[in-house]
Amino acid sequence: MSPSLFSGRKLCIATKHEKESVIAPILENALDVNCFVPDAFDTDILGTFSGEIERKDSPIETARKKCRMAMEATGCDLAVASEGSFGSHPTLFFVPADEEFILLMDAKNNLEIIARYLSTETNFGGESVSSWEQLKAFAEKSKFPEHGLIIKNQEKDWSYLNKGIQDEKELKESFEECIQAHGSVFVETDMRAMVNPLRMEAIAKATKELTRKIALECPNCSMPGFDVVEHQSGLPCAQCSMPTKSTLQDLYRCQHCDFEEIRKFPRGKEQEDPMYCDFCNP
Template identity: 55%
Template sequence: MEIFKDRKLVIATKHKKESVIAPLLEKNLGVKCFVPDDFDTDVLGTFTGEIERKEGALTTARKKCLLAMEKTNCDLGIASEGSFGPHPTIFIAHADDEFLIFIDKKNNLEIIVRELSLDTNFNAATINSFQNLVDLVKNVGFPEHAVILKITEKEVTYVVKGIQSWELLEESYNKLSANSSQVVAETDMRAMYNPTRMKVIEKAAKKLVEKIKSFCPQCNTPGFGVVKTKPGLLCKWCGSPTNSIKSHLYQCQKCQFELEKMFPNEKKTEDPMYCDNCNP
Protein backbone atom coordinates (compact mmCIF):
# COMPACT_ATOMS: atom_id res chain seq x y z
CA MET A 1 0.00 0.00 0.00
CA GLU A 2 1.55 3.27 -1.17
CA ILE A 3 0.36 5.26 1.84
CA PHE A 4 2.49 3.07 4.14
CA LYS A 5 5.18 1.69 1.80
CA ASP A 6 8.74 1.80 3.20
CA ARG A 7 7.70 3.71 6.32
CA LYS A 8 9.05 2.66 9.71
CA LEU A 9 6.47 1.25 12.11
CA VAL A 10 7.15 0.81 15.81
CA ILE A 11 5.61 -2.19 17.59
CA ALA A 12 5.05 -1.33 21.25
CA THR A 13 5.88 -4.58 23.03
CA LYS A 14 8.36 -6.24 25.38
CA HIS A 15 6.75 -9.67 25.11
CA LYS A 16 7.80 -10.70 21.57
CA LYS A 17 4.47 -9.91 19.92
CA GLU A 18 6.40 -8.68 16.89
CA SER A 19 6.94 -12.35 15.97
CA VAL A 20 3.33 -12.61 14.73
CA ILE A 21 2.56 -8.94 13.99
CA ALA A 22 5.59 -7.80 11.98
CA PRO A 23 5.48 -10.42 9.17
CA LEU A 24 1.83 -9.64 8.41
CA LEU A 25 2.27 -5.87 8.36
CA GLU A 26 5.49 -5.95 6.34
CA LYS A 27 4.01 -8.28 3.74
CA ASN A 28 0.66 -6.53 3.35
CA LEU A 29 1.47 -2.86 4.00
CA GLY A 30 5.11 -2.62 2.91
CA VAL A 31 6.21 -1.11 6.24
CA LYS A 32 9.49 -1.74 8.06
CA CYS A 33 8.73 -2.89 11.60
CA PHE A 34 10.97 -2.50 14.63
CA VAL A 35 10.70 -2.80 18.41
CA PRO A 36 12.01 0.01 20.66
CA ASP A 37 14.98 -0.74 22.91
CA ASP A 38 14.33 -0.87 26.67
CA PHE A 39 10.62 -0.16 26.28
CA ASP A 40 8.85 -1.27 29.46
CA THR A 41 5.15 -1.80 28.81
CA ASP A 42 4.76 -3.07 32.39
CA VAL A 43 4.58 0.54 33.63
CA LEU A 44 0.97 0.50 32.38
CA GLY A 45 0.09 -2.66 34.32
CA THR A 46 1.11 -6.28 34.84
CA PHE A 47 -0.92 -9.48 34.75
CA THR A 48 0.48 -10.54 38.12
CA GLY A 49 -0.58 -7.39 39.92
CA GLU A 50 2.70 -5.72 40.89
CA ILE A 51 1.50 -2.73 38.90
CA GLU A 52 -2.26 -2.35 38.58
CA ARG A 53 -3.64 -1.55 35.15
CA LYS A 54 -5.70 1.54 35.91
CA GLU A 55 -7.58 1.80 32.62
CA GLY A 56 -9.33 -0.47 30.15
CA ALA A 57 -7.53 -2.57 27.56
CA LEU A 58 -8.17 -0.25 24.60
CA THR A 59 -7.10 2.92 26.46
CA THR A 60 -4.00 1.12 27.70
CA ALA A 61 -3.14 -0.09 24.19
CA ARG A 62 -3.49 3.45 22.86
CA LYS A 63 -1.23 4.86 25.58
CA LYS A 64 1.31 2.10 24.98
CA CYS A 65 1.36 2.85 21.26
CA LEU A 66 1.72 6.60 21.69
CA LEU A 67 4.51 6.18 24.27
CA ALA A 68 6.48 3.98 21.89
CA MET A 69 5.93 6.41 19.01
CA GLU A 70 7.11 9.32 21.15
CA LYS A 71 10.14 7.40 22.46
CA THR A 72 11.28 6.48 18.94
CA ASN A 73 10.10 9.64 17.15
CA CYS A 74 8.08 7.44 14.80
CA ASP A 75 4.78 8.56 13.26
CA LEU A 76 3.48 5.03 12.66
CA GLY A 77 2.85 2.55 15.47
CA ILE A 78 0.92 -0.46 16.69
CA ALA A 79 0.15 -1.93 20.11
CA SER A 80 -2.02 -4.63 21.59
CA GLU A 81 -3.54 -5.24 24.99
CA GLY A 82 -5.47 -8.21 26.29
CA SER A 83 -7.64 -9.08 29.24
CA PHE A 84 -8.86 -12.43 30.54
CA GLY A 85 -11.91 -13.58 32.42
CA PRO A 86 -15.47 -14.84 31.90
CA HIS A 87 -16.80 -14.58 28.36
CA PRO A 88 -19.33 -11.68 28.21
CA THR A 89 -22.15 -13.93 26.98
CA ILE A 90 -20.95 -17.48 27.70
CA PHE A 91 -20.42 -16.97 31.40
CA ILE A 92 -19.17 -20.47 32.20
CA ALA A 93 -16.25 -20.10 29.78
CA HIS A 94 -13.04 -18.10 29.97
CA ALA A 95 -12.18 -15.71 27.15
CA ASP A 96 -9.18 -13.86 25.75
CA ASP A 97 -10.23 -10.33 24.79
CA GLU A 98 -7.55 -8.71 22.61
CA PHE A 99 -7.45 -5.16 21.25
CA LEU A 100 -5.04 -4.10 18.52
CA ILE A 101 -4.57 -0.44 17.66
CA PHE A 102 -2.80 1.05 14.63
CA ILE A 103 -1.95 4.76 14.71
CA ASP A 104 -0.74 6.86 11.78
CA LYS A 105 -0.02 10.43 12.92
CA LYS A 106 1.01 11.54 9.46
CA ASN A 107 -2.43 10.76 8.02
CA ASN A 108 -4.40 11.21 11.25
CA LEU A 109 -5.61 7.62 11.32
CA GLU A 110 -6.48 5.35 14.24
CA ILE A 111 -7.63 1.86 13.27
CA ILE A 112 -8.79 -0.60 15.93
CA VAL A 113 -9.80 -4.24 15.93
CA ARG A 114 -10.98 -6.56 18.67
CA GLU A 115 -10.64 -10.34 18.84
CA LEU A 116 -12.73 -12.06 21.50
CA SER A 117 -11.72 -15.70 21.68
CA LEU A 118 -12.73 -18.75 23.68
CA ASP A 119 -9.38 -20.25 22.77
CA THR A 120 -7.46 -19.62 25.99
CA ASN A 121 -5.83 -21.64 28.75
CA PHE A 122 -6.39 -18.86 31.31
CA ASN A 123 -6.63 -20.49 34.73
CA ALA A 124 -5.72 -19.97 38.37
CA ALA A 125 -6.13 -22.05 41.50
CA THR A 126 -5.07 -22.25 45.13
CA ILE A 127 -3.27 -25.54 45.74
CA ASN A 128 -2.02 -27.35 48.83
CA SER A 129 0.17 -30.11 47.40
CA PHE A 130 2.66 -30.59 44.61
CA GLN A 131 0.44 -33.26 43.07
CA ASN A 132 -2.39 -30.70 42.84
CA LEU A 133 0.03 -28.41 41.05
CA VAL A 134 1.06 -31.15 38.63
CA ASP A 135 -2.60 -31.84 37.81
CA LEU A 136 -3.22 -28.13 37.17
CA VAL A 137 -0.25 -27.50 34.90
CA LYS A 138 -0.94 -30.60 32.82
CA ASN A 139 -4.35 -29.13 32.01
CA VAL A 140 -2.96 -25.78 30.81
CA GLY A 141 -0.35 -27.05 28.34
CA PHE A 142 2.73 -26.94 30.55
CA PRO A 143 5.66 -26.69 29.88
CA GLU A 144 5.01 -25.14 26.43
CA HIS A 145 2.76 -22.71 28.28
CA ALA A 146 4.43 -21.16 31.31
CA VAL A 147 2.91 -20.83 34.78
CA ILE A 148 3.32 -18.41 37.68
CA LEU A 149 3.50 -19.24 41.39
CA LYS A 150 2.85 -16.90 44.31
CA ILE A 151 1.75 -17.20 47.93
CA THR A 152 -1.65 -15.52 47.60
CA GLU A 153 -3.68 -13.94 44.83
CA LYS A 154 -2.82 -10.39 45.96
CA GLU A 155 0.56 -10.99 47.58
CA VAL A 156 3.15 -10.07 44.96
CA THR A 157 6.31 -9.59 47.03
CA TYR A 158 7.51 -13.03 45.97
CA VAL A 159 6.36 -14.20 42.56
CA VAL A 160 8.01 -16.71 40.24
CA LYS A 161 7.09 -16.03 36.61
CA GLY A 162 7.79 -17.78 33.36
CA ILE A 163 8.13 -21.29 34.80
CA GLN A 164 8.63 -23.69 31.88
CA SER A 165 10.49 -26.66 33.37
CA TRP A 166 9.51 -29.34 35.86
CA GLU A 167 12.67 -28.68 37.85
CA LEU A 168 11.93 -24.98 38.32
CA LEU A 169 8.29 -25.75 39.03
CA GLU A 170 9.14 -28.09 41.90
CA GLU A 171 11.90 -25.87 43.25
CA SER A 172 9.64 -22.79 43.25
CA TYR A 173 6.75 -24.67 44.83
CA ASN A 174 8.98 -25.99 47.63
CA LYS A 175 10.26 -22.49 48.41
CA LEU A 176 6.80 -20.95 48.58
CA SER A 177 5.13 -23.83 50.41
CA ALA A 178 7.83 -23.79 53.08
CA ASN A 179 6.30 -20.55 54.36
CA SER A 180 2.66 -21.13 53.50
CA SER A 181 0.19 -24.00 53.62
CA GLN A 182 -1.20 -22.91 50.26
CA VAL A 183 0.23 -21.61 47.01
CA VAL A 184 -1.52 -19.85 44.13
CA ALA A 185 -0.74 -21.15 40.64
CA GLU A 186 -1.86 -19.39 37.49
CA THR A 187 -1.13 -19.41 33.79
CA ASP A 188 1.45 -16.91 32.60
CA MET A 189 -0.56 -14.85 30.14
CA ARG A 190 2.35 -12.82 28.76
CA ALA A 191 2.38 -13.46 25.03
CA MET A 192 5.91 -14.86 24.78
CA TYR A 193 5.07 -17.47 27.44
CA ASN A 194 1.64 -18.37 26.10
CA PRO A 195 1.47 -19.79 22.55
CA THR A 196 -2.33 -19.97 22.67
CA ARG A 197 -2.59 -16.24 23.36
CA MET A 198 0.02 -15.50 20.68
CA LYS A 199 -2.22 -17.23 18.13
CA VAL A 200 -5.15 -15.01 19.14
CA ILE A 201 -2.95 -11.93 18.73
CA GLU A 202 -1.96 -13.19 15.28
CA LYS A 203 -5.63 -13.63 14.42
CA ALA A 204 -6.30 -10.05 15.55
CA ALA A 205 -3.36 -8.84 13.43
CA LYS A 206 -4.85 -10.54 10.36
CA LYS A 207 -8.17 -8.86 11.08
CA LEU A 208 -6.37 -5.51 11.43
CA VAL A 209 -4.63 -5.92 8.08
CA GLU A 210 -7.95 -6.62 6.38
CA LYS A 211 -9.50 -3.55 7.98
CA ILE A 212 -6.58 -1.32 6.98
CA LYS A 213 -6.93 -2.61 3.40
CA SER A 214 -10.64 -1.73 3.40
CA PHE A 215 -11.02 1.70 1.75
CA CYS A 216 -13.82 4.20 2.08
CA PRO A 217 -15.92 4.15 -1.14
CA GLN A 218 -16.18 7.95 -1.00
CA CYS A 219 -12.73 9.28 -0.02
CA ASN A 220 -10.54 6.16 -0.29
CA THR A 221 -9.26 6.39 3.30
CA PRO A 222 -7.99 3.09 4.78
CA GLY A 223 -9.76 1.51 7.75
CA PHE A 224 -13.34 1.57 6.49
CA GLY A 225 -14.85 -0.77 9.05
CA VAL A 226 -17.80 -1.83 11.13
CA VAL A 227 -18.78 0.66 13.84
CA LYS A 228 -22.12 -0.87 14.80
CA THR A 229 -23.99 -4.14 14.48
CA LYS A 230 -27.76 -4.17 14.17
CA PRO A 231 -29.83 -7.12 15.44
CA GLY A 232 -33.26 -8.07 14.12
CA LEU A 233 -32.74 -11.01 11.77
CA LEU A 234 -36.23 -12.46 11.25
CA CYS A 235 -37.17 -15.90 12.51
CA LYS A 236 -37.59 -18.46 9.73
CA TRP A 237 -40.84 -19.77 11.26
CA CYS A 238 -42.77 -16.90 12.79
CA GLY A 239 -41.12 -13.88 11.18
CA SER A 240 -40.43 -12.16 14.51
CA PRO A 241 -37.18 -10.15 14.93
CA THR A 242 -34.46 -12.05 16.81
CA ASN A 243 -31.29 -10.87 18.54
CA SER A 244 -29.18 -12.23 15.69
CA ILE A 245 -27.26 -9.78 13.50
CA LYS A 246 -29.24 -8.37 10.57
CA SER A 247 -26.73 -5.80 9.32
CA HIS A 248 -23.36 -4.12 9.86
CA LEU A 249 -22.94 -0.35 9.74
CA TYR A 250 -19.62 0.81 8.24
CA GLN A 251 -18.26 4.31 8.71
CA CYS A 252 -15.25 6.26 7.48
CA GLN A 253 -13.41 8.00 10.31
CA LYS A 254 -12.26 10.77 7.98
CA CYS A 255 -15.30 11.83 5.89
CA GLN A 256 -17.95 10.06 8.05
CA PHE A 257 -19.46 8.32 5.02
CA GLU A 258 -21.71 5.46 6.17
CA LEU A 259 -22.74 2.24 4.48
CA GLU A 260 -25.08 -0.44 5.82
CA LYS A 261 -24.38 -4.00 4.67
CA MET A 262 -27.30 -6.36 5.11
CA PHE A 263 -27.05 -10.00 6.17
CA PRO A 264 -23.29 -10.12 6.91
CA ASN A 265 -23.50 -13.75 8.02
CA GLU A 266 -24.93 -14.75 4.65
CA LYS A 267 -28.37 -15.72 5.89
CA LYS A 268 -31.64 -13.80 5.60
CA THR A 269 -33.59 -15.66 8.31
CA GLU A 270 -32.70 -17.18 11.68
CA ASP A 271 -33.18 -20.69 13.00
CA PRO A 272 -36.24 -20.85 15.32
CA MET A 273 -34.04 -22.17 18.15
CA TYR A 274 -32.66 -18.62 18.50
CA CYS A 275 -36.11 -17.01 18.47
CA ASP A 276 -37.53 -15.86 21.83
CA ASN A 277 -41.02 -16.30 20.44
CA CYS A 278 -40.63 -19.87 19.11
CA ASN A 279 -38.17 -21.01 21.76
CA PRO A 280 -38.84 -18.88 24.86
Protein backbone atom coordinates (compact mmCIF):
# COMPACT_ATOMS: atom_id res chain seq x y z
CA MET A 1 0.00 0.00 0.00
CA SER A 2 2.86 2.40 0.80
CA PRO A 3 4.17 3.00 -2.73
CA SER A 4 0.62 3.53 -4.09
CA LEU A 5 0.16 6.34 -1.58
CA PHE A 6 2.73 8.32 -3.57
CA SER A 7 2.39 6.75 -7.03
CA GLY A 8 2.17 9.27 -9.87
CA ARG A 9 2.63 12.28 -7.59
CA LYS A 10 5.19 15.05 -8.00
CA LEU A 11 7.91 15.06 -5.36
CA CYS A 12 9.89 18.24 -4.77
CA ILE A 13 13.52 17.72 -3.73
CA ALA A 14 14.47 20.71 -1.59
CA THR A 15 18.13 21.15 -2.49
CA LYS A 16 20.57 23.70 -3.85
CA HIS A 17 23.53 21.35 -4.02
CA GLU A 18 22.56 18.74 -6.64
CA LYS A 19 21.43 16.05 -4.19
CA GLU A 20 18.72 15.11 -6.68
CA SER A 21 21.40 13.17 -8.58
CA VAL A 22 21.24 10.41 -5.94
CA ILE A 23 17.87 11.02 -4.26
CA ALA A 24 15.67 11.13 -7.37
CA PRO A 25 16.58 7.75 -8.93
CA ILE A 26 16.05 5.92 -5.63
CA LEU A 27 12.71 7.52 -4.79
CA GLU A 28 11.36 7.41 -8.34
CA ASN A 29 12.10 3.69 -8.48
CA ALA A 30 10.75 2.87 -5.01
CA LEU A 31 7.71 5.18 -4.87
CA ASP A 32 6.77 5.76 -8.53
CA VAL A 33 6.99 9.54 -8.05
CA ASN A 34 8.11 12.28 -10.43
CA CYS A 35 10.94 14.21 -8.82
CA PHE A 36 11.87 17.81 -9.55
CA VAL A 37 13.95 20.58 -7.98
CA PRO A 38 12.60 24.12 -7.39
CA ASP A 39 14.07 26.89 -9.54
CA ALA A 40 16.53 29.24 -7.80
CA PHE A 41 16.02 27.49 -4.47
CA ASP A 42 18.40 28.78 -1.78
CA THR A 43 18.82 26.52 1.25
CA ASP A 44 21.93 28.43 2.38
CA ILE A 45 19.72 30.92 4.23
CA LEU A 46 19.22 28.17 6.83
CA GLY A 47 22.96 27.79 7.40
CA THR A 48 26.20 26.90 5.61
CA PHE A 49 28.84 24.29 6.44
CA SER A 50 31.56 26.91 5.98
CA GLY A 51 30.00 28.83 8.87
CA GLU A 52 29.44 32.31 7.48
CA ILE A 53 25.70 31.69 7.95
CA GLU A 54 25.06 29.88 11.21
CA ARG A 55 22.61 26.99 11.24
CA LYS A 56 20.30 27.82 14.14
CA ASP A 57 18.19 24.64 14.17
CA SER A 58 18.83 20.92 14.53
CA PRO A 59 19.46 18.93 11.34
CA ILE A 60 15.93 17.48 11.43
CA GLU A 61 14.27 20.85 11.96
CA THR A 62 16.41 22.34 9.19
CA ALA A 63 15.32 19.57 6.81
CA ARG A 64 11.72 20.18 7.87
CA LYS A 65 12.06 23.89 7.07
CA LYS A 66 13.56 23.07 3.67
CA CYS A 67 10.50 20.95 2.85
CA ARG A 68 8.12 23.70 3.91
CA MET A 69 10.04 26.29 1.92
CA ALA A 70 9.92 24.06 -1.16
CA MET A 71 6.19 23.47 -0.77
CA GLU A 72 5.52 27.19 -0.45
CA ALA A 73 7.69 27.96 -3.47
CA THR A 74 6.19 25.32 -5.75
CA GLY A 75 2.70 24.53 -4.44
CA CYS A 76 3.70 20.86 -4.29
CA ASP A 77 2.27 18.84 -1.38
CA LEU A 78 5.05 16.25 -1.29
CA ALA A 79 8.67 17.17 -0.53
CA VAL A 80 11.91 15.64 0.65
CA ALA A 81 15.04 17.26 2.10
CA SER A 82 18.26 16.08 3.68
CA GLU A 83 20.60 17.69 6.16
CA GLY A 84 24.00 16.55 7.35
CA SER A 85 25.95 17.05 10.55
CA PHE A 86 29.69 16.50 10.93
CA GLY A 87 31.90 15.93 13.93
CA SER A 88 33.14 13.16 16.20
CA HIS A 89 31.41 9.78 16.05
CA PRO A 90 29.00 9.40 19.02
CA THR A 91 30.68 6.19 20.25
CA LEU A 92 33.97 5.89 18.32
CA PHE A 93 35.73 8.83 19.94
CA PHE A 94 38.15 10.86 17.80
CA VAL A 95 36.74 9.26 14.65
CA PRO A 96 35.08 11.82 12.32
CA ALA A 97 31.54 11.00 11.25
CA ASP A 98 28.90 12.14 8.79
CA GLU A 99 25.37 11.93 10.21
CA GLU A 100 22.78 12.31 7.47
CA PHE A 101 19.08 12.89 8.04
CA ILE A 102 16.48 12.77 5.28
CA LEU A 103 12.87 13.79 5.79
CA LEU A 104 9.83 13.10 3.61
CA MET A 105 6.92 15.46 4.19
CA ASP A 106 3.47 14.64 2.78
CA ALA A 107 1.06 17.52 3.42
CA LYS A 108 -1.79 15.72 1.68
CA ASN A 109 -1.73 12.82 4.16
CA ASN A 110 -0.34 14.70 7.17
CA LEU A 111 2.67 12.41 7.20
CA GLU A 112 6.34 12.85 8.02
CA ILE A 113 8.94 10.10 7.78
CA ILE A 114 12.55 10.57 8.89
CA ALA A 115 15.56 8.36 8.21
CA ARG A 116 19.11 8.58 9.54
CA TYR A 117 22.40 7.20 8.31
CA LEU A 118 25.68 7.46 10.23
CA SER A 119 28.92 7.02 8.32
CA THR A 120 32.61 7.09 9.21
CA GLU A 121 33.41 7.31 5.49
CA THR A 122 34.00 11.05 5.46
CA ASN A 123 36.90 13.40 4.73
CA PHE A 124 35.61 16.02 7.19
CA GLY A 125 38.41 18.14 8.61
CA GLY A 126 40.19 21.48 8.67
CA GLU A 127 43.42 23.08 9.89
CA SER A 128 45.51 26.24 9.82
CA VAL A 129 48.34 26.11 7.27
CA SER A 130 51.30 28.43 6.81
CA SER A 131 52.96 26.92 3.75
CA TRP A 132 52.03 25.48 0.38
CA GLU A 133 53.57 22.15 1.44
CA GLN A 134 51.25 21.97 4.45
CA LEU A 135 48.27 22.78 2.28
CA LYS A 136 49.22 20.12 -0.28
CA ALA A 137 49.49 17.51 2.48
CA PHE A 138 46.03 18.41 3.78
CA ALA A 139 44.61 18.35 0.26
CA GLU A 140 46.02 14.88 -0.38
CA LYS A 141 44.54 13.34 2.77
CA SER A 142 41.22 15.09 2.01
CA LYS A 143 40.92 13.32 -1.37
CA PHE A 144 41.42 16.53 -3.38
CA PRO A 145 40.67 17.32 -6.20
CA GLU A 146 37.69 14.90 -6.40
CA HIS A 147 36.56 16.45 -3.13
CA GLY A 148 36.39 20.24 -2.89
CA LEU A 149 38.22 22.45 -0.43
CA ILE A 150 37.50 25.82 1.19
CA ILE A 151 40.10 28.52 1.84
CA LYS A 152 39.46 31.25 4.39
CA ASN A 153 41.68 33.47 6.50
CA GLN A 154 40.69 31.96 9.87
CA GLU A 155 38.39 29.22 11.07
CA LYS A 156 35.82 31.67 12.46
CA ASP A 157 36.57 34.65 10.21
CA TRP A 158 35.20 34.87 6.69
CA SER A 159 36.86 38.08 5.50
CA TYR A 160 38.39 35.86 2.83
CA LEU A 161 36.32 32.91 1.61
CA ASN A 162 36.72 30.73 -1.46
CA LYS A 163 34.54 27.60 -1.69
CA GLY A 164 34.37 24.60 -3.95
CA ILE A 165 38.03 24.56 -5.03
CA GLN A 166 38.76 21.45 -7.11
CA ASP A 167 41.77 22.63 -9.12
CA GLU A 168 45.37 22.77 -7.86
CA LYS A 169 46.15 26.01 -9.69
CA GLU A 170 43.14 27.73 -8.09
CA LEU A 171 44.05 26.26 -4.70
CA LYS A 172 47.59 27.67 -4.83
CA GLU A 173 46.44 31.06 -6.09
CA SER A 174 43.80 31.23 -3.35
CA PHE A 175 46.35 30.29 -0.69
CA GLU A 176 48.80 32.98 -1.85
CA GLU A 177 46.11 35.63 -2.14
CA CYS A 178 44.73 34.89 1.33
CA ILE A 179 48.07 34.74 3.15
CA GLN A 180 49.28 37.97 1.49
CA ALA A 181 46.09 39.82 2.40
CA HIS A 182 45.51 38.42 5.90
CA GLY A 183 48.72 36.73 7.06
CA SER A 184 46.95 33.46 7.83
CA VAL A 185 45.13 30.65 6.02
CA PHE A 186 42.62 28.09 7.23
CA VAL A 187 41.73 25.21 4.91
CA GLU A 188 38.78 22.88 5.38
CA THR A 189 36.89 20.26 3.44
CA ASP A 190 33.89 21.50 1.49
CA MET A 191 31.04 19.34 2.76
CA ARG A 192 28.46 20.46 0.20
CA ALA A 193 27.17 17.38 -1.60
CA MET A 194 27.99 18.42 -5.16
CA VAL A 195 31.72 18.71 -4.37
CA ASN A 196 31.94 15.85 -1.87
CA PRO A 197 31.42 12.37 -3.37
CA LEU A 198 31.74 10.66 0.01
CA ARG A 199 28.89 12.73 1.38
CA MET A 200 26.80 12.08 -1.73
CA GLU A 201 27.24 8.34 -1.08
CA ALA A 202 26.01 8.81 2.50
CA ILE A 203 22.95 10.73 1.27
CA ALA A 204 22.17 7.89 -1.14
CA LYS A 205 22.35 5.38 1.73
CA ALA A 206 20.13 7.59 3.90
CA THR A 207 17.62 7.72 1.04
CA LYS A 208 17.60 3.92 0.79
CA GLU A 209 16.97 3.79 4.54
CA LEU A 210 14.05 6.17 3.97
CA THR A 211 12.52 3.82 1.40
CA ARG A 212 12.91 0.95 3.87
CA LYS A 213 10.97 2.91 6.46
CA ILE A 214 8.29 3.91 3.96
CA ALA A 215 7.72 0.22 3.14
CA LEU A 216 6.89 -0.54 6.80
CA GLU A 217 3.11 -0.23 7.17
CA CYS A 218 1.22 0.42 10.37
CA PRO A 219 -0.82 -2.65 11.49
CA ASN A 220 -3.58 -0.29 12.62
CA CYS A 221 -4.01 2.28 9.79
CA SER A 222 -1.77 0.85 7.02
CA MET A 223 0.09 4.14 6.62
CA PRO A 224 3.83 3.96 5.84
CA GLY A 225 6.64 4.67 8.26
CA PHE A 226 5.85 2.23 11.08
CA ASP A 227 9.31 1.87 12.60
CA VAL A 228 11.36 1.69 15.78
CA VAL A 229 11.30 4.82 17.93
CA GLU A 230 13.02 3.38 21.00
CA HIS A 231 15.33 0.49 21.85
CA GLN A 232 14.47 -0.69 25.36
CA SER A 233 17.16 -2.43 27.44
CA GLY A 234 16.73 -5.26 29.90
CA LEU A 235 17.69 -8.47 28.09
CA PRO A 236 18.16 -10.99 30.97
CA CYS A 237 21.54 -12.46 31.76
CA ALA A 238 21.85 -16.15 30.85
CA GLN A 239 23.54 -16.87 34.20
CA CYS A 240 21.75 -14.78 36.86
CA SER A 241 18.62 -13.64 34.94
CA MET A 242 19.13 -10.03 36.01
CA PRO A 243 18.44 -7.36 33.37
CA THR A 244 21.40 -6.17 31.31
CA LYS A 245 21.91 -3.03 29.25
CA SER A 246 21.39 -5.01 26.05
CA THR A 247 18.19 -4.53 24.04
CA LEU A 248 15.22 -6.56 25.26
CA GLN A 249 12.59 -5.08 22.97
CA ASP A 250 11.90 -2.40 20.38
CA LEU A 251 9.04 0.08 20.52
CA TYR A 252 7.39 0.75 17.17
CA ARG A 253 5.14 3.76 16.62
CA CYS A 254 3.04 4.99 13.71
CA GLN A 255 3.76 8.61 12.80
CA HIS A 256 0.19 9.00 11.53
CA CYS A 257 -2.16 7.43 14.12
CA ASP A 258 0.30 6.97 17.05
CA PHE A 259 -0.41 3.25 17.29
CA GLU A 260 2.37 1.51 19.23
CA GLU A 261 3.64 -2.05 19.32
CA ILE A 262 6.40 -3.73 21.30
CA ARG A 263 8.45 -6.44 19.61
CA LYS A 264 10.68 -8.50 21.87
CA PHE A 265 14.14 -9.94 21.15
CA PRO A 266 14.92 -7.88 18.03
CA ARG A 267 18.53 -9.16 17.98
CA GLY A 268 17.36 -12.77 17.75
CA LYS A 269 18.43 -13.85 21.25
CA GLU A 270 16.45 -14.15 24.49
CA GLN A 271 19.40 -14.04 26.92
CA GLU A 272 22.66 -12.13 27.14
CA ASP A 273 26.17 -13.46 27.66
CA PRO A 274 27.20 -12.99 31.35
CA MET A 275 30.26 -11.02 30.22
CA TYR A 276 27.87 -8.13 29.44
CA CYS A 277 26.07 -8.38 32.79
CA ASP A 278 26.83 -5.71 35.42
CA PHE A 279 26.05 -8.20 38.20
CA CYS A 280 28.10 -11.16 36.94
CA ASN A 281 30.87 -9.02 35.47
CA PRO A 282 30.83 -5.69 37.37
